Amino acid sequence: MSSSKEVIYRKDYQEPNYVVKSVDLAFVVEAESTLVTARIQFEVNPKQDKNELFLNGVDLELVSIELNQQQLNANKYDLNERGLSLHDLPDAFELKTVVKIYPSQNTALEGLYQSGNFFLTQCEAEGFRKITFYPDRPDVLAKFTVTIVADKEKYPVLLSNGNKISSGDLNDGRHYCKWLDPHPKPSYLFALVAGDLDYIEDHFITKNNNKVQLRIYTESKNIDACDFAMQSLINSMQWDEERFNLVYDLDEYNIVATDDFNMGAMENKGLNIFNSKYVLAKPETATDQDFINIEAVIGHEYFHNWTGNRVTCKDWFQLSLKEGLTVFRDQEFTADLQSRSVKRIEDVRYLRSAQFAEDASPMSHSVRPDSFIEINNFYTLTVYEKGSEVVRMYHTLLGEEGFQKGMQLYFKRHDGSAVSCNDFRLAMADANSVDLTQFELWYSQNGTPQVYIRENYDAGKKAYSIDFMQAAPDNYKGDVAWQPMHVPVKLALYDNEGNPLPLNDAGDLQLTYELKEISQTLTVNGVEHQPIASLFQGFSAPIKLHRQIGHKELAFLMKHDTDSFNRWDATQEMQSQIIIGKYQALLDNKNYNCPKYFIESFRHILLDDGIDSALIAEAITLPSVKSLTLKLAKVDVLKLFDAKEWLIKEIAYQLEVELLSVYNQNYDSSDYRVNSEQVAKRSLKNRCLSFLLQSNKKEFAGLAKDQFIHAGNYTDKMTALSLLTHQQVDGFEDLLGAYFTEWQDNPLVINKWLSIQATIPASDTLIRVKQLMELPVFSMKNPNAVRSLIGAFCGANITQFHAEDSSGYQFLADQIIELDRINPQIAARLAGLFNDYHQYNDEIQHRMNEQIKRIHTTDGLSPNVFEIIDRAVG
Ligand code: ZN
Numbered sequence: 001m002s003s004s005k006e007v008i009y010r011k012d013y014q015e016p017n018y019v020v021k022s023v024d025l026a027f028v029v030e031a032e033s034t035l036v037t038a039r040i041q042f043e044v045n046p047k048q049d050k051n052e053l054f055l056n057g058v059d060l061e062l063v064s065i066e067l068n069q070q071q072l073n074a075n076k077y078d079l080n081e082r083g084l085s086l087h088d089l090p091d092a093f094e095l096k097t098v099v100k101i102y103p104s105q106n107t108a109l110e111g112l113y114q115s116g117n118f119f120l121t122q123c124e125a126e127g128f129r130k131i132t133f134y135p136d137r138p139d140v141l142a143k144f145t146v147t148i149v150a151d152k153e154k155y156p157v158l159l160s161n162g163n164k165i166s167s168g169d170l171n172d173g174r175h176y177c178k179w180l181d182p183h184p185k186p187s188y189l190f191a192l193v194a195g196d197l198d199y200i201e202d203h204f205i206t207k208n209n210n211k212v213q214l215r216i217y218t219e220s221k222n223i224d225a226c227d228f229a230m231q232s233l234i235n236s237m238q239w240d241e242e243r244f245n246l247v248y249d250l251d252e253y254n255i256v257a258t259d260d261f262n263m264g265a266m267e268n269k270g271l272n273i274f275n276s277k278y279v280l281a282k283p284e285t286a287t288d289q290d291f292i293n294i295e296a297v298i299g300h301e302y303f304h305n306w307t308g309n310r311v312t313c314k315d316w317f318q319l320s321l322k323e324g325l326t327v328f329r330d331q332e333f334t335a336d337l338q339s340r341s342v343k344r345i346e347d348v349r350y351l352r353s354a355q356f357a358e359d360a361s362p363m364s365h366s367v368r369p370d371s372f373i374e375i376n377n378f379y380t381l382t383v384y385e386k387g388s389e390v391v392r393m394y395h396t397l398l399g400e401e402g403f404q405k406g407m408q409l410y411f412k413r414h415d416g417s418a419v420s421c422n423d424f425r426l427a428m429a430d431a432n433s434v435d436l437t438q439f440e441l442w443y444s445q446n447g448t449p450q451v452y453i454r455e456n457y458d459a460g461k462k463a464y465s466i467d468f469m470q471a472a473p474d475n476y477k478g479d480v481a482w483q484p485m486h487v488p489v490k491l492a493l494y495d496n497e498g499n500p501l502p503l504n505d506a507g508d509l510q511l512t513y514e515l516k517e518i519s520q521t522l523t524v525n526g527v528e529h530q531p532i533a534s535l536f537q538g539f540s541a542p543i544k545l546h547r548q549i550g551h552k553e554l555a556f557l558m559k560h561d562t563d564s565f566n567r568w569d570a571t572q573e574m575q576s577q578i579i580i581g582k583y584q585a586l587l588d589n590k591n592y593n594c595p596k597y598f599i600e601s602f603r604h605i606l607l608d609d610g611i612d613s614a615l616i617a618e619a620i621t622l623p624s625v626k627s628l629t630l631k632l633a634k635v636d637v638l639k640l641f642d643a644k645e646w647l648i649k650e651i652a653y654q655l656e657v658e659l660l661s662v663y664n665q666n667y668d669s670s671d672y673r674v675n676s677e678q679v680a681k682r683s684l685k686n687r688c689l690s691f692l693l694q695s696n697k698k699e700f701a702g703l704a705k706d707q708f709i710h711a712g713n714y715t716d717k718m719t720a721l722s723l724l725t726h727q728q729v730d731g732f733e734d735l736l737g738a739y740f741t742e743w744q745d746n747p748l749v750i751n752k753w754l755s756i757q758a759t760i761p762a763s764d765t766l767i768r769v770k771q772l773m774e775l776p777v778f779s780m781k782n783p784n785a786v787r788s789l790i791g792a793f794c795g796a797n798i799t800q801f802h803a804e805d806s807s808g809y810q811f812l813a814d815q816i817i818e819l820d821r822i823n824p825q826i827a828a829r830l831a832g833l834f835n836d837y838h839q840y841n842d843e844i845q846h847r848m849n850e851q852i853k854r855i856h857t858t859d860g861l862s863p864n865v866f867e868i869i870d871r872a873v874g
Helices: 220-225 227-244 288-303 316-337 340-359 381-414 421-431 438-444 551-560 564-587 596-607 613-619 625-629 637-654 656-665 676-693 698-710 714-726 732-743 747-758 765-772 783-796 807-820 824-834 842-856 863-873
Strands: 018-029 034-044 053-056 061-067 077-080 083-086 092-101 111-115 118-122 142-151 157-160 163-169 174-185 192-195 198-205 211-218 252-258 271-275 450-458 463-471 487-494 511-515 519-525 532-534 544-546
Touching (some): 118 252, 118 271, 142 157, 198 220, 198 227, 211 227, 220 227, 227 252, 227 288, 227 316, 271 288, 288 316, 316 340, 316 381, 340 381, 340 564, 340 613, 340 625, 381 421, 381 438, 381 487, 532 551, 551 564, 551 596, 564 613, 564 637, 596 613, 596 637, 596 656, 613 676, 625 637, 637 656, 656 676, 676 714, 747 765, 747 783, 765 807, 783 824, 807 842, 807 863, 842 863
Parallel strands (some): 211 252
Antiparallel strands (some): 018 034, 034 092, 061 092, 077 083, 111 118, 118 192, 157 192, 198 211, 450 463, 463 519, 487 511
16 A cells, blocks of 8 residues: 555646557466566657656566566666656657566455455556556556466456457466457456356347347356346347447457455446446345346446447546446436336435535535545545436436437547546537536536525516525635536426416426526516426436425425426425424424324325325435435434434324335235336335334234245345344344344345344444454455445444444444555545534534544555545544
8 A cells, every 4th residue: 555645636637658559468367476467569649759658556566677678777767666667768669567466465456356266356446557567547548458377277267358369278277368359448447357257148239230248257156146137238238229329349248246346346348347236136135226226237337338438538537527427327227227206316315415415525526526635535426426417417408319419429529539527518518509618617616506596476467486596505615716507497387276387488388497697587477376386306406405495385296296306305305394393392302293284295195096106105215314414504413313213203103004004005925026016016015114113013013024034025024124123123133143044155145134233223233243243254355244334334323323422433433444454445435434524513523523533643544544534634
């Protein structure tokens, strides 16, 4: 791990001094070490005309170095812990280096490392420099040829990018495979896999009539859990042809699943590497959500083939160019294949609780950041999810046709090159002959913009108007004054019977109003009575809306809004108002009763057979404590938690009969399928069950136990186990024990078992977590296990993480410090859990700060953890 904490600035970008014409890599893989020979053809970049070159290289043991077949004298290069500098170079030359690396000692899981009995790589963002000396930057694109040599029995499978061009046996029991990737690519898309793996195979015929061989590789014990992922891959290929007219460009597409992975998955050209969580699934061991996630992540990585690989990023500040766009594409894929409205609701729910929190935190950054210490810290919700909202706004402004015209121009201009977020914006603008200059602010200004509105109805003039006012986020950090954004407001207006009103002379019942000024007024004429507006339909912009709205208007929108997202949003707003009302009362030691209208409207939604069950399930899911925290200041988080619990119990007591009847109606005993109808029924039924268990009645615990025992699918089983455990119902320890015995050899299942226990809202949970850390199924070296146990306790167990004795905070700090020596990327992710401290009251802030400072003063922190914690101490 390097100790440098140097800040890198976007404004310092310079083109590379040399370009790479081609690169030829040879790997000799052995158990202890791997020998890497690189032959790189360099050519001077005439635009720079500098005859010196820096090659990144970290933790490499240099064995030999030759320039144009001549051994290079030590006075011709400088070597330090960051890489190799070469001087007085010819305009074109071949560099040959041989280095030795030690993959089995690599616990950072970046570069070449070991997982079980195979070796694999993760190069994005800057892992390739741990494999060989190279200009490890995304704007250097080259054709790669890769030869892998290894023992045939121990490592029968040898994979790299592109198409396999030859293979064969060598003497002494070894064999080799040679791969050629015809598409020039940056080093971060390089991949290699060597080991004993099984595969399943299928194929896809592209619309150009090319037959593509599709394989998913995994350890043989998991080979029966890959079918759903394969179908998802085929669906992705089909969908990208149909919706985006994008066709796959190699003869092979390989996916490899590993249990040891820092992130979700990686789009290496022709050789995707996946966290096994996003590949492996069988009905007995995966929930509905697992299946849906697999389809989405397989789609995401596949879609990167065009948005990321064929057109890539000029520098890492442009990361959202590929990630925001590809998240947008995978969200649309899921929306087209599953339920569009459920997908939108869930994405926005996530954005508002997690990305809005990031936007308000010390880590707040723009979609295109201006600086970083460690790029891995910027694979964030802002770059991914907010980035996707930014892309969605082009779609909202231009429509599907205009958006696709923009995409076509983008590929026409930039296929095969490394470009910027600006290039994407210009393609969208030029293809549609519109001016999107102001839209650039979505990339450059950090924080969540605020929009205040004031509504006015003039009965005499029969005119209704809305004043929109934009305001800067509280923590705007830019060097220049904040400027108003280009904000699409999708809206409709209803009369008091719920009929949509014409909004203009053309008679449009819905329109996208474009906000560009700091304040702007929209007037609609010919309105007979006070209307009700539905604003920001479908969450048409990632802003915080400030609107005074009463429960009558909310109930009206719940009933009449034609936009399903806003119908749902009205339920959430009403629920927030009640929980916050109770919270204030708790703070002030006052009484607060649940208003009758609330229970009535909740009942109405629960029993409405006009709404599809998926939307009912979403509507009865109360807002998260995280998203409620963001609506308040100086929060007493335990009281806010209590306020939410109180509302859950009110609902459970007052609507017991209704909840039970909806539970029974949605009990489905047909064969398990992952289709939107079945998924909706299960999610509605299970949400009813979770309310029912809150009333602490024996009969409902019995109901959950029956569900656990008789469930024909894993979603129902897991939900029941988790509810019984969280309520600590008699006998829950036995259920957990039996479950462990049955599944101890399946890490994905065991990780869920760890998470369920880590989130028990009880005072002995931290002790339990520490005991679970001693089990052989847990390892600090395994990111999934760390996330499932430590991440779940600190990120999702509100009462115990925020325990008043600070034991939760101390625990998190201890784990960050320990993990930082093993895996800095994962340690930095955990450190992010301290980032919301300033949302809480002074007393909590003080206790969290003590631990943040303790980390900050620890010697030898990685740049990863340092950057997060240094921003937190401020
Ligand atoms: Zn991605």
